Amino acid sequence: xDPHLLRTYVTVARLASxxxxxxxxxxxxxxxxxxxxxxxxDLGAPLLTRRPxxxxxxxxxxxxxxxxxxxxxxxxxxxxxxxxxxxEAGLHLAVTPTALRGRAAxxxxxxxxxxxxxxxxxxxxxxxxxxxxxxxxDGVAAPNDPLRLPDVAPLTTRGIAEEPVDxxxxxxxxxxxxxxxxxxxxxxxxxxxxxxxGVPLEQLRAAHGGGGFGAALRCDGTDVRTxxxxxxxxxxxxxxPASLAADAPGTVAVPLVAPRLVHRTELVHTGTLRGPAxxxxxxLAG
Amino acid sequence: xDPHLLRTYVTVARLASxxxxxxxxxxxxxxxxxxxxxxxxDLGAPLLTRRPxxxxxxxxxxxxxxxxxxxxxxxxxxxxxxxxxxxEAGLHLAVTPTALRGRAAxxxxxxxxxxxxxxxxxxxxxxxxxxxxxxxxDGVAAPNDPLRLPDVAPLTTRGIAEEPVDxxxxxxxxxxxxxxxxxxxxxxxxxxxxxxxGVPLEQLRAAHGGGGFGAALRCDGTDVRTxxxxxxxxxxxxxxPASLAADAPGTVAVPLVAPRLVHRTELVHTGTLRGPAxxxxxxLAG
DNA sequence: TCTTCTTACGCTCGGCGTAAGTATC
DNA sequence: GATACTTACGCCGAGCGTAAGAAGA
Numbered sequence: 001x002d003p004h005l006l007r008t009y010v011t012v013a014r015l016a017s018x019x020x021x022x023x024x025x026x027x028x029x030x031x032x033x034x035x036x037x038x039x040x041x042d043l044g045a046p047l048l049t050r051r052p053x054x055x056x057x058x059x060x061x062x063x064x065x066x067x068x069x070x071x072x073x074x075x076x077x078x079x080x081x082x083x084x085x086x087x088e089a090g091l092h093l094a095v096t097p098t099a100l101r102g103r104a105a106x107x108x109x110x111x112x113x114x115x116x117x118x119x120x121x122x123x124x125x126x127x128x129x130x131x132x133x134x135x136x137x138d139g140v141a142a143p144n145d146p147l148r149l150p151d152v153a154p155l156t157t158r159g160i161a162e163e164p165v166d167x168x169x170x171x172x173x174x175x176x177x178x179x180x181x182x183x184x185x186x187x188x189x190x191x192x193x194x195x196x197x198g199v200p201l202e203q204l205r206a207a208h209g210g211g212g213f214g215a216a217l218r219c220d221g222t223d224v225r226t227x228x229x230x231x232x233x234x235x236x237x238x239x240x241p242a243s244l245a246a247d248a249p250g251t252v253a254v255p256l257v258a259p260r261l262v263h264r265t266e267l268v269h270t271g272t273l274r275g276p277a278x279x280x281x282x283x284l285a286g
Numbered sequence: 287x288d289p290h291l292l293r294t295y296v297t298v299a300r301l302a303s304x305x306x307x308x309x310x311x312x313x314x315x316x317x318x319x320x321x322x323x324x325x326x327x328d329l330g331a332p333l334l335t336r337r338p339x340x341x342x343x344x345x346x347x348x349x350x351x352x353x354x355x356x357x358x359x360x361x362x363x364x365x366x367x368x369x370x371x372x373x374e375a376g377l378h379l380a381v382t383p384t385a386l387r388g389r390a391a392x393x394x395x396x397x398x399x400x401x402x403x404x405x406x407x408x409x410x411x412x413x414x415x416x417x418x419x420x421x422x423x424d425g426v427a428a429p430n431d432p433l434r435l436p437d438v439a440p441l442t443t444r445g446i447a448e449e450p451v452d453x454x455x456x457x458x459x460x461x462x463x464x465x466x467x468x469x470x471x472x473x474x475x476x477x478x479x480x481x482x483x484g485v486p487l488e489q490l491r492a493a494h495g496g497g498g499f500g501a502a503l504r505c506d507g508t509d510v511r512t513x514x515x516x517x518x519x520x521x522x523x524x525x526x527p528a529s530l531a532a533d534a535p536g537t538v539a540v541p542l543v544a545p546r547l548v549h550r551t552e553l554v555h556t557g558t559l560r561g562p563a564x565x566x567x568x569x570l571a572g
Numbered sequence: 573t574c575t576t577c578t579t580a581c582g583c584t585c586g587g588c589g590t591a592a593g594t595a596t597c
Numbered sequence: 598g599a600t601a602c603t604t605a606c607g608c609c610g611a612g613c614g615t616a617a618g619a620a621g622a
Contacts, residue, residue: 001359003287018602031588033602038587043363045370050602051596058370061558064440065362072358073287076351077329083344084331142428145492151437154350206431272347304577317613319578324612336577337621 001042003073008035009047009059010066016053068152071125075153078130079270087275090114094123094132096139097197097222098244099265102161104136107283109276117222119196121150127268128153133277135268140165140199140207140239140261147266154271160284161265166245166253170234173252180257187212192236194219197227199239199263207261239263287328289359294321295333295345296352302339354438357411361439364416365556373561376400380409380418382425383483383508384530385551388447390422393569395562403508405482407436413554414439419563421554426451426485426493426525426547433552441554446570448548452531452539456520459538466543473498478522480505483513485525485549493547525549 011021012032022029040047047059055063090112093100097117118126123135137157139147146157167186169176175185187208193201193215201213216236219227224244231238232250239245241263245253273281297307298318308315326333333345341349376398379386383403404412409421423443425433432443453472455462461471473494479487479501487499502522505513510530517524518536525531527549531539559567 001289001363003289019600028589029602030590030604033604034587037603043366043370045366047366053602056370057558058366061365061369061556062362064557065358065365068440069355069358069362072351072355076348076355077287079347079351080329080331080333080344083347084329084342142431144494145428148434154354208430270347271350272343305575314614315577316579316615320612323578339577 001039003070005035005039005042006062006066007070008032009039010063010070012036012048012053013055013059013063018053071129071152075125075128075130078128079153079272082130082270083272087278088133089275091134091276091280092116092132093134093136094118094126095136096120096123097224098241099136099138101241101244101265104160104265104267104284107280109280112276119222120200121195124149124152124155124268127270128155133269133273134280136160136265137268138241138263138265140203141264142207143260143262145264147264149266149268155268156271157266157268158285159264160267162262164242165239165256165261165263166242167256168228168231168238168240168245168248169252169254170232171250171252173234176252176254178254180255182258183208183256183261184258186237188214190214190216190236192217192219192227192230192238194221194227194238196220196222197224204239207259287325289356291321291325291328292348292352293356294318295325296349296356298322298334298339299341299345299349304339357415357438361411361414361416364414365439365558368416368556369558373564374419375561377420377562377566378402378418379420379422380404380412381422382406382409383510384527385422385424387527387530387551390446390551390553390570393566395566398562405508406486407481410435410441410554411438413556414441419555419559420566422446422551423554424527424549424551426489427550428493429546429548431550433550435552435554440557442557443552443554444571445550446553447551450528451525451542451547451549452528453542454514454517454524454526454531454534455538455540456518457536457538459520462538462540464540466541468544469494469542469547470544472523474500476500476502476522478503478505478513478516478524480507480513480524482506482508483510490525493545 008021008025011025012018015021018032019029022032036048045058046056047062048055091109093115095115095117116132120137120139123137126132127135137147137149141147143162167181175181183204191201191213197219201215205213217230219230227238228248228251239256294307294311297311298304301307304318305315308318322334331344332342333348334341377395379401381401381403402418406423406425409423412418413421423433423435427433429448453467461467477487477499483505487501491499503516505516513524514534514537525542
């Protein structure tokens, strides 16, 4: 299971074509054919049907494994090189849309910072592969409970902030006058599913334990303003950290009182911090 | 980063010797030397000091990555082969010491079953690499909260049982007459650390949020009886599922009432179940 | 001086490209 | 018959072993 062969395989599967994959990878189409044949021989099972080119059941399984594997391989290489290389001058941050606020924002150095806003699930990979020095991720969890992040590599996480969670309702919503809301009362409400910008419904479903939280509208991307616009227009509910939910026009923020949940922000980094990243983390801790 | 080179590297690091690693791997010592040189060139950094042979900082990082990487590689290969191969006749279970009870035990087929009792952390790897068809893992968690298992490969987990958690005290302990105990009152107690046999202190620490739970005595292995003997002798406290804690001689089991925690048992398997494993899971679900 | 890793060198085999073959649409 | 994957074959380089070299204990 040479990583090269694996990479060829995922490319072929993605493009559903040997010749297109060959072109993308800079091989001849013959070489790609030989790669796939070698993999199939090694694993003792056909991985692709030809004409049309599509993964077999065994191939589907391999595809599920291949992504994380190649990612981890990249992460390992990046981590080792970074450990050995001289610390860089700049500071690259990868953050979720609602994670960079408060102390973290205040303590950011004033020069040499680059910030990338990404969806929650992409942050660990970004940090692991060295595309970012530090990640800031947020989400809802039980108090003092760490967030559940995809583990693409051995990363260190540390909670840096917790605050109450508000439910965002359109102004005039029947529940908008309540002083507190229980998640159980909202299981069957219309919800906005915006895993990139807001809190994934999955996390609410997990916190409540079980089903419900059907998505009325799906919103991709990392723009919180759009999410709030949709909430104000009554397309569904969403949750936000209390300090952020307060000043969204056209909406009312009501504290979520049960189950006991907090909006938690975590810092994600590799064990080996140096340069500006190290100073920023030290400042945050001190 | 050829996996072969990686495997050679971890072997050399483990044995702290090129020649010993060569012998173990069936290479000449020259080949091992070339492997390490190739890796170091590829990664652009020295990984080992020679004489004595020990990992450099960069090498330490690589070691952290290498284990999970090679494990995932094994898991991928096993998964693909299993998907393609004919379903096997027997049923291999990998279980933690206190996970195989109740319905799961009752519904087990009467022939062709092999059970291996392992520490919690080893079960996912066992299932992922195909050494077991199914895993049963237990631990404490918030109600309806999934257990946090090391993710070595894309595995499917499903909760199959939850029950109250008891604290096991030696008979005559000052707190033994209480009707319920709060975890917060026990932070500074003497605890038994038996990650293989019982609930890891780490999980209690996480549930309580913060420090404490110092280990008075460490007990390795997967034998619950020994753990209870130690508890009865007053070497420290431990927690167990209520149904199990009740009948341990020389001890008193007191329900843990806060924070709200449950002893949860989960089924771990790959997506592709067949043969006896599939029937067993279906029986458990139905 | 002995042990242990490194380097030199030659051989073999793996892997790529060219080109011919074959199967499907 | 055109398109797209497979197979044949030759070439080059990667990787292994043998053996000589170097460096530390």
